[in-house]
Structure formats: C-alpha cells, structure tokens
Amino acid sequence: xxxxxxxxxxxxxxxxxxxxxxxxxxxxxxxxxxxxxxxxxxxxxxxxxxxxxxxxxxxxxxxxxxxxxxxxxxxxxxxxxxxxxxxxxxxxxxxxxxxxxxxxxxxxxxxxxxxxxxxxxxxxxxxxxxxxxxxxxxxxxxxxxxxxxxxxxxxxxxxxxxxxxxxxxxxxxxxxxxxxxxxxxxxxxxxxxxxxxxxxxxxxxxxxxxxxxxxxxxxxxxxxxxxxxxxxxxxxxxxxxxxxxxxx
Amino acid sequence: xxxxxxxxxxxxxxxxxxxxxxxxxxxxxxxxxxxxxxxxxxxxxxxxxxxxxxxxxxxxxxxxxxxxxxxxxxxxxxxxxxxxxxxxxxxxxxxxxxxxxxxxxxxxxxxxxxxxxxxxxxxxxxxxxxxxxxxxxxxxxxxxxxxxxxxxxxxxxxxxxxxxxxxxxxxxxxxxxxxxxxxxxxxxxxxxxxxxxxxxxxxxxxxxxxxxxxxxxxxxxxxxxxxxxxxxxxxxxxxxxxxxxxxxxxxxxxxxxxxxxxxxxxxxxxxxxxxxxxxxxxxxxxx
Numbered sequence: 001x002x003x004x005x006x007x008x009x010x011x012x013x014x015x016x017x018x019x020x021x022x023x024x025x026x027x028x029x030x031x032x033x034x035x036x037x038x039x040x041x042x043x044x045x046x047x048x049x050x051x052x053x054x055x056x057x058x059x060x061x062x063x064x065x066x067x068x069x070x071x072x073x074x075x076x077x078x079x080x081x082x083x084x085x086x087x088x089x090x091x092x093x094x095x096x097x098x099x100x101x102x103x104x105x106x107x108x109x110x111x112x113x114x115x116x117x118x119x120x121x122x123x124x125x126x127x128x129x130x131x132x133x134x135x136x137x138x139x140x141x142x143x144x145x146x147x148x149x150x151x152x153x154x155x156x157x158x159x160x161x162x163x164x165x166x167x168x169x170x171x172x173x174x175x176x177x178x179x180x181x182x183x184x185x186x187x188x189x190x191x192x193x194x195x196x197x198x199x200x201x202x203x204x205x206x207x208x209x210x211x212x213x214x215x216x217x218x219x220x221x222x223x224x225x226x227x228x229x230x231x232x233x234x235x236x237x238x239x240x241x242x243x244x245x246x247x248x
Numbered sequence: 249x250x251x252x253x254x255x256x257x258x259x260x261x262x263x264x265x266x267x268x269x270x271x272x273x274x275x276x277x278x279x280x281x282x283x284x285x286x287x288x289x290x291x292x293x294x295x296x297x298x299x300x301x302x303x304x305x306x307x308x309x310x311x312x313x314x315x316x317x318x319x320x321x322x323x324x325x326x327x328x329x330x331x332x333x334x335x336x337x338x339x340x341x342x343x344x345x346x347x348x349x350x351x352x353x354x355x356x357x358x359x360x361x362x363x364x365x366x367x368x369x370x371x372x373x374x375x376x377x378x379x380x381x382x383x384x385x386x387x388x389x390x391x392x393x394x395x396x397x398x399x400x401x402x403x404x405x406x407x408x409x410x411x412x413x414x415x416x417x418x419x420x421x422x423x424x425x426x427x428x429x430x431x432x433x434x435x436x437x438x439x440x441x442x443x444x445x446x447x448x449x450x451x452x453x454x455x456x457x458x459x460x461x462x463x464x465x466x467x468x469x470x471x472x473x474x475x476x477x478x479x480x481x482x483x484x485x486x487x488x489x490x491x492x493x494x495x496x497x498x499x500x501x502x503x504x505x506x507x508x509x510x511x512x513x514x515x516x517x518x519x520x521x522x523x524x525x526x527x528x529x530x531x532x533x534x535x
Contacts, residue, residue: 010532010533010534011531011532011533011534012532015531015532016528016531016532017531020374020527020528021528023520023523023527024521024528026524027517027520027521028521028524030521031484031485031517031521032484035484036484040461041457041458041488053321055321056318056321059321060318
C-alpha cells in the first residue's frame with residue numbers, strides 16, 4: 001500500500017506548538033484592534049510647492065528632459081486632485097503655477113502642453129487677475145518661438161476680447177501675432193484687423209486690410225473675396241459695421 | 249574574493265552548529281535563551297564578515313556625494329534640497345539592503361543545508377527563528393545608525409534623532425517581513441517580490457484609502473465599492489509606513505516625540521504578528 005507521506009513539504013498543523021498558534025491569533029487581534037483605534041486619515045490640501053529649477057531637473061532627468069517635462073506637467077495637472085480632496089484651480093497659487101509651466105517648457109520647448117494648460121485650463125478660472133497672469137505667461141513664451149506658439153496667444157487674444165473685455169490687450173496680442181508669427185494661419189494674422197474694426201478704428205482697419213490684400217499674402221480666392229468685400233463695406237460705410245454678427 | 253567568502257560562509261555554518269552543540273549540554277537548563285543569543289551573535293558576525301557595514305558606509309558615501317551635487321544645483325534652499333534627497337534615498341537604500349541581505353542569507357543557509365544540520369541538534373525551531381531575528385535586527389540597527397550619520401550634522405538634532413529611531417523600527421519590521429517571506433516562499437525571487445510589493449503598498453495605503461473614500465466620480469458604482477472594501481481591509485492588515493521616517497520631519501517642523509511612541513507600539517504589534525506567522529510557517533516546514 002503506497003503512502004502519501006512526503007509528497008508535501010509541509011507538516012500538519014499539529015506540528016505547530018499551541019503557543020505559536022495562540023501568539024499568532026493574539027498578534028493578529030492586536031493588529032486589527034490597533035488599526036480600529038487609529039483615527040481615519042484626514043485629507044488635507046497641500047499648497048503647490050515652488051517649481052524645481054529647470055537646470056536641476058535636467059540634471060536629474062538622466063538625459064530625458066522631455067520625459068521629465070511630461071512628468072512635471074502631469075504632476076501639476078493632477079495637483080488639483082490630491083488624495084481625498086479636490087482643490088479648485090482658483091485656489092492655486094498662480095505665481096507657482098507659472099513657475100511650473102515655465103520649467104516644463106524649458107525642458108521641452110517644442111511641447112505645446114504647458115501653453116495649452118495655461119490658456120485652456122488655468123486661464124478659465126473666473127478671476128480676471130489670474131486670467132491675465134496666464135495670458136501674460138503665454139505672451140512671454142510666444143515671443144520666444146512665435147511660429148510654434150501663435151495659436152495659444154490667439155486663444156488669449158480672444159479671451160482678452162470677450163472675457164476680460166480688454167480690447168487693448170486683445171489688440172496687443174493680435175498685433176504681435178501679425179508681426180512675429182509669419183507662419184500663423186490667416187485668420188490669426190487677420191484678427192488684428194477685426195479687433196481694430198470692433199474698436200471703431202476703421203481707418204486703421206482699412207489700411208491693414210488693404211495692405212494685406214495688396215501684398216498678395218492672401219492666396220485663397222474665397223478668402224480674398226471675403227476680405228475685399230469687408231474692405232469695400234468699410235469704405236462705403238466709413239464707420240464700424242457689425243462684423244461680429246457675420247463672423248461669429 | 250567571492251570564493252573565499254563563500255568558503256568562509258560554509259565553514260561558518262558548520263562552526264555555528266558546533267558552537268551550539270558544545271554549549272548546549274552545560275547551559276541548556278540554566279540559560280534557556282542561549283540558543284537565541286548564540287544564533288543571534290553569529291548572525292551578526294556573519295553580517296560583519298560579509299561586509300554589510302562596509303557596504304552601508306560605501307552607499308552612504310555615494311549618497312552623500314550625490315546629495316552635495318544636488319545641493320550645488322539648487323539655486324535656493326540648498327540644504328533643504330540636500331537633506332531631502334539624502335533622507336529619501338538613504339531610507340530606500342537601507343530598506344533595500346537589509347531586505348536583500350536577510351533574504352540572501354537565509355536562502356544560502358537553506359541551500360548549504362546549514363539549517364538541516366542545526367535543527368538535527370537539540371535546537372527548538374522557535375529559537376532558531378528568534379535568534380536569526382535578533383541577529384538581523386542588530387545588523388539593521390547598525391545600518392540605520394550608519395545611514396543617519398550625515399543627518400546628525402545636516403538636520404536639527406531632535407529631528408535627526410526621531411528619524412533615526414523611526415528608521416530602526418522600520419528596518420526591524422522589514423527584517424521580520426523578509427524572514428517571514430523567505431521561510432514561507434523558500435525562493436529568493438517570490439520572497440523579494442513580496443517584500444517590495446508589501447513595502448510599496450504600505451507606503452501608499454493611506455493615499456489609496458483617501459482616494460477610495462473620496463472619489464472624484466463614480467462613487468456609487470459596484471467596482472468602486474468593492475475597491476473601497478478591499479483597500480480598507482488591507483489597511484487593517486498592514487502598517488501605514490507612510491507616516492514613519494518622514495523626510496518632512498527633517499526639513500520642515502520637528503514633530504512631537506510622542507509620534508515615536510506610536511511608531512514603536514505599532515512596530516511591536518506588527519513585529520509580533522510577523523514573528524508569529526514566521527514561526528507558524530517554520531514549524532510546518534518539513535526539512
């Protein structure tokens with residue numbers, strides 16, 4: 001009759017001294033009791049720490065600054081949702097947010113992610129001062145690489161015009177796009193004209209529109225026709241029409 | 249270098265058995281703890297002979313050098329950067345070193361059949377485990393003190409003291425955990441994997457509990473409720489290591505000394521649990 005003893009490398013439970021079993025049960029009970037007596041962890045909002053220096057980050061990124069930049073923006077993006085608590089963007093320290101975004105952009109200048117976060121995420125809070133801070137950040141970064149970053153400034157120009165109701169600021173941004181971003185889309189480069197028109201600066205708008213058509217920068221026939229009509233309308237009325245209604 | 253070291257270890261295992269064999273008859277009744285102290289003593293000697301303290305000093309030098317590099321990079325708060333980097337890295341390195349040392353040492357003992365020889369003598373299994381635990385904890389104490397040396401110079405004294413004491417308790421717990429894992433799993437890889445997973449989970453469990461208790465969305469879904477129960481259940485069985493040996497103690501405000509009492513008490517409870525679990529498994533082990 002074959003025996004099955006030795007097929008397993010474990011002895012029976014009887015081999016365990018009762019004292020050990022009692023000790024195990026007691027220790028487990030103590031651990032459960034200990035945990036039961038501890039207060040539940042409380043969520044507490046932590047303020048955003050100062051951004052690390054970009055050169056330090058580059059040094060500790062093991063030669064992968066793009067990955068470091070990505071980690072940086074993801075950390076910043078997730079900061080509003082700390083464990084157990086959600087912090088409104090409005091409560092964040094925007095000076096520090098700007099530092100973090102700038103550090104990420106320094107590590108990965110080709111990325112538009114930090115500028116998107118500035119204009120579309122942090123710039124959407126109902127606080128004019130913070131909106132302006134984000135727009136100024138985008139503007140400053142735009143000047144460093146206009147052809148790559150014009151779209152974020154264009155968004156800020158629209159934001160300045162419609163949300164901040166600051167036509168002068170919108171015009172400044174639109175003018176910078178026209179003057180610096182030669183590779184920007186036509187609509188962005190023409191934005192300056194329409195802002196001027198809305199501001200009642202019809203003469204300036206006419207000059208700019210005429211210049212745009214005369215230089216041959218507009219190659220698309222439909223666009224050229226539309227702008228020509230706009231110019232004729234301006235010349236005929238001699239005053240600001242209601243262009244926004246037709247532009248939307 | 250490695251061959252003589254391995255030879256020394258084999259000789260050491262034999263000597264350990266002989267030493268216990270000679271001492272047992274005369275002292276067994278008068279000093280019942282002699283097995284534990286002898287095994288503990290030789291386990292600590294093994295650590296010295298396998299150059300664990302030397303390795304700890306070497307790692308300390310590397311980390312300290314790196315921390316000075318970080319200090320130089322920082323434009324402001326240079327000392328804060330240095331302490332923060334050193335404390336975080338030293339804690340992780342200490343845990344990694346001690347855990348791996350315990351796992352490797354016991355694995356070698358299993359493979360060399362030193363354990364079989366030892367248990368063939370009149371040595372209770374519990375004495376073997378307790379002796380090993382004592383020896384490893386002594387080693388952990390030495391490693392914790394070595395790693396904390398720079399912090400005694402860089403950080404405030406009270407904070408450095410609390411940090412060191414907390415690291416000692418943390419390493420003692422890691423020693424017990426590693427011993428439990430290697431006795432239970434017998435193999436280095438699953439044991440090391442379990443220790444690493446346990447440690448990482450214990451350090452992130454509080455955050456997981458908070459996120460689970462206050463989700464951003466989907467609070468009423470079944471999956472969330474199951475996850476919540478699972479996380480809370482784990483929290484009952486694991487120590488919250490994220491509240492131990494915090495770098496914030498060194499760079500921010502030094503906490504009240506009472507925090508150490510909580511850590512020591514929790515450490516004692518969990519050490520007892522792990523030791524009992526190890527003894528339970530070891531008694532069931534067929535050699």
